[in-house]
Amino acid sequence: MLKAAVIRQATPGDWMELGSLQARSYHDAYRGLLPNAFLNRVTAESRQSGCRERxxxxxxxxxxxxxxKRPVGYMSLRFPSDGQAEAGEITALYLLREYWGHGLGTRLIAWGLERLRDYGCTTAGLWVLEKNAGARRFYERQGFRPDGQQRVILRGDEFVQLRYEKEIRL
Structure with a gap:
């Protein structure tokens, strides 16, 4: 049984913990989906400098x-620029594997959608790896649907991502 779970905005002082969390949860999410040679380059140190900037x-x-009080997951949101004030984006959502299946991802999504709604967004988009069936099912249970857009990303090889979108009611 999980004890108290708290979601809070990350602060600049969180960069070190966040980098470690990012590396570990990224490995949990993509082991078996992305090449090991690529995953081996994703380390706490490689993520920490990026976290500091973001x-x-x-x-x-x-x-x-x-x-x-232990970091076990995170999400990143991108608020729209002035010209596209209606569409926000979830750019990342990851949990450590041992916390999957406890409703915490659903709580993160709800929390993030509330932030986007507060910003004035009417839709939320995200990109998901085409071959990540588990993540796709999760997002579909949250009400996200593919919008037909695709892109190719390079993660040691080429992979297709699908764009999902959900309407946010104000």
């Missing part, structure tokens, strides 16, 4: 999920 950028909003 936590300074006001257009990126990063939240940390704490269970018993």
């Amino acid at each position: 936590l300074r950028d006001e257009m990126n909003y990063i939240a940390i999920l704490l269970v018993d």
Whole structure:
């Protein structure tokens, strides 16, 4: 049974913990889906410098999920620029594997959608790896649907991502 879970906005001082969390949860999410040679380059150190920069950028909003004061998940949001004030984006959502299946991802999504709604967004989009069936099912249970857009990303090889979207009611 999980004890108290808290979601809060990450602060610049969280860069070190967040980098470690990102590396570990990324491995949990993509083991068996992305090449090991690529995953081996994803380390706490390689993520920490990026976290330091992202936590300074006001257009990126990063939240940390704490269970018993321990970081176990995070999500990143991108608020729209002035010309596209209706569409926000979830740019990342990851949990440590041992916390999957406890409703924490659903709590993170709800929390993030509320932030986007508060910002004035009417839709939320995200990109998901085409071959990540588990993540696709999760997002579909949250009400996200493919919008027909695709892109190819390079993660040691080429992979297709699908764009999902959900309407946010104000």
